[in-house]
Amino acid sequence: MTRPEAFTQFKIKKDAKLAPLSTFKIGGVSEYLAIAETPEKFVDIAEWAKKNKIPLTIFAGGSNTVFPDGKLKGLVLRFFGGKxxxxxxxxxxxxxxxxxxxxxxxxxxxxxxxxxxxxxxxxxxxxxxxxxxxxxxxxxxxxxxxxxxxxxxxxxxxxxxxxxxxxxxxxxxxxxxxxxxxxxxxxxxxxxxxxxxxxxxxxxxxKYKPGIKCPGSFFKNVLVADVPRKSLERIDRSKIIDGKIPAGYLLESVGSKGMRVGGIEIASFHGNLFVNKGRAKAADVRKLANILRKKVYRKFGIMLEEEVRYI
Ligand SMILES: Cc1cc2nc3c(=O)[nH]c(=O)nc-3n(C[C@H](O)[C@H](O)[C@H](O)COP(=O)(O)OP(=O)(O)OC[C@H]3O[C@@H](n4cnc5c(N)ncnc54)[C@H](O)[C@@H]3O)c2cc1C
Known part of the structure; x- marks a missing residue:
C-alpha cells in the first residue's frame, strides 16, 4: 500500500488533532488528515484513498460531528472551501x-x-x-x-x-x-x-452563546406520525410544533437539564443541548446519550435518535 506520506500531490498531515476541528471540541487524533478546498481535490484525494485501500472518513464544518477518542485509522478528509x-x-x-x-x-x-x-x-x-x-x-x-x-x-x-x-x-x-x-x-x-x-x-x-462547545441540538425532534398512539397519549399536545415533538421537551420531562457525565453537561436552559464543559470525551457523550435515551423510552415509549453523527 502506498502510504499517504508518499503521496506528495496533496498536503497530508500525520497524527492530526481532531478536537479543534469540531464545534464540540472532542476527539483524539487521525492517522492522516487532508483538506480539500475544491470539489476536484475532494474527488482526487478520495479516489486515491480508495485505490490504495485507505479507510476514508469525510467531514466538513465539523458542527454536527462527534469525533472518537483515541486514534482514528486511515485518512480523515475535510471538504472546506470553494466558490x-x-x-x-x-x-x-x-x-x-x-x-x-x-x-x-x-x-x-x-x-x-x-x-x-x-x-x-x-x-x-x-x-x-x-x-x-x-x-x-x-x-x-x-x-x-x-x-x-x-x-x-x-x-x-x-x-x-x-x-x-x-x-x-x-x-x-x-x-x-x-x-x-x-x-x-x-x-x-x-x-x-x-x-x-x-x-x-x-x-x-x-441559546448558543459565542464560544459554546456543542454540536447544536443533540437528538432529533420526533415526528408525530412515527409515534404509536399509546406514546402520544403521554405527550402534552401543546408542546407539539409543526407535527414534531421537540426532543428538548421529552428530555426535560426526564430531568435532563443540568445532568452531567464526565466533561459533558446538559445546559440548564435547554434539555437537548449537550455542552462540553472542558475535557469531555466521546465516551462521556455516548454514555449520557444512552442514559437519556433509556429514560425517555421508559417514560414515553419513544426511542430518540441522534441528530449528531458519530464518526
Ligand atoms: C451552535 C450550533 C447550532 C446549530 N443549529 C442547527 C440548526 O438550527 N439546524 C440544523 O439543522 N443544524 C444545526 N446545527 C448542526 C450543524 O450545524 C448542521 O448539521 C450543519 O449543516 C452541519 O454541517 P457541517 O459542514 O458542519 O457538517 P459536518 O459536521 O462536518 O458533517 C456532518 C455529516 O455530513 C457529512 N458530510 C459533510 N460534508 C459532506 C460532503 N461534502 N460530502 C459527503 N458527506 C459530507 C459528514 O461525513 C458527516 O457525516 C447546529 C450546530 C451548532 C454547533
Whole structure:
C-alpha cells in the first residue's frame, strides 16, 4: 500500500488533532488528515484513498460531528472551501462553502429561501447531508440538484433522488461525496430578508452563546406520525410544533437539564443541548446519550435518535 506520506500531490498531515476541528471540541487524533478546498481535490484525494485501500472518513464544518477518542485509522478528509456562482434566481455552491456565506450572498441579492437558516454553522454540503433547517424550513426546499461522486464517477442527481426528509437524506445512507449544490431561490426584498436574518441570529445567540462547545441540538425532534398512539397519549399536545415533538421537551420531562457525565453537561436552559464543559470525551457523550435515551423510552415509549453523527 502506498502510504499517504508518499503521496506528495496533496498536503497530508500525520497524527492530526481532531478536537479543534469540531464545534464540540472532542476527539483524539487521525492517522492522516487532508483538506480539500475544491470539489476536484475532494474527488482526487478520495479516489486515491480508495485505490490504495485507505479507510476514508469525510467531514466538513465539523458542527454536527462527534469525533472518537483515541486514534482514528486511515485518512480523515475535510471538504472546506470553494466558490459560489449566481445566475438569476439560482446559484451553484461548492459543497465546502460555508452555509452562512450562501445565506448572506443570497440575501444581498434579494433572494429568498435561506434566510431562516441564518446562523447555522457548517458548510452547504454538510447542510444537504443532514437536511439542515430551522424555524419551519429546511435546505431541501430550495435544492434543485446535487453533483456527487459515487465512488466511480461524478454525476448530478435530482432533488427527488436525494430522498430528503426531516434531517435525513440519501447521503446519510450512501458513501457519496457531495460536490456541488444547485439552489433555486424566490425573489424577495433584501432589506426585509436582512431583518429576518438578524432577528433569527439574535435569538440563536441567546441559546448558543459565542464560544459554546456543542454540536447544536443533540437528538432529533420526533415526528408525530412515527409515534404509536399509546406514546402520544403521554405527550402534552401543546408542546407539539409543526407535527414534531421537540426532543428538548421529552428530555426535560426526564430531568435532563443540568445532568452531567464526565466533561459533558446538559445546559440548564435547554434539555437537548449537550455542552462540553472542558475535557469531555466521546465516551462521556455516548454514555449520557444512552442514559437519556433509556429514560425517555421508559417514560414515553419513544426511542430518540441522534441528530449528531458519530464518526
Ligand atoms: C451552535 C450550533 C447550532 C446549530 N443549529 C442547527 C440548526 O438550527 N439546524 C440544523 O439543522 N443544524 C444545526 N446545527 C448542526 C450543524 O450545524 C448542521 O448539521 C450543519 O449543516 C452541519 O454541517 P457541517 O459542514 O458542519 O457538517 P459536518 O459536521 O462536518 O458533517 C456532518 C455529516 O455530513 C457529512 N458530510 C459533510 N460534508 C459532506 C460532503 N461534502 N460530502 C459527503 N458527506 C459530507 C459528514 O461525513 C458527516 O457525516 C447546529 C450546530 C451548532 C454547533
Amino acid at each position: 459560489i456562482s449566481f445566475q438569476g434566481k439560482e446559484c451553484v455552491a461548492d459543497g465546502g462553502v460555508l452555509l452562512g456565506e450562501v445565506v448572506k450572498k443570497s440575501i444581498g441579492r434579494g433572494l429568498s429561501g435561506l434566510e431562516t437558516l441564518s446562523g447555522i454553522p457548517g458548510t452547504v454540503g454538510g447542510a444537504v447531508v443532514g437536511n439542515a433547517g430551522a424555524y419551519g424550513h429546511s435546505i431541501a426546499e430550495i435544492v434543485k440538484s446535487v453533483e456527487i461522486w459515487d465512488g466511480k464517477k461524478k454525476r448530478w442527481i435530482s432533488k427527488r433522488e436525494c430522498n430528503f426528509a426531516y434531517r435525513q437524506s440519501v447521503f446519510k445512507e450512501r458513501q457519496w461525496l457531495v460536490l456541488r449544490i444547485r439552489l433555486g431561490f424566490k425573489a424577495g426584498n433584501a432589506a426585509a430578508l436582512r431583518r429576518i436574518s438578524r432577528h433569527i441570529i439574535a435569538i440563536r445567540e441567546k
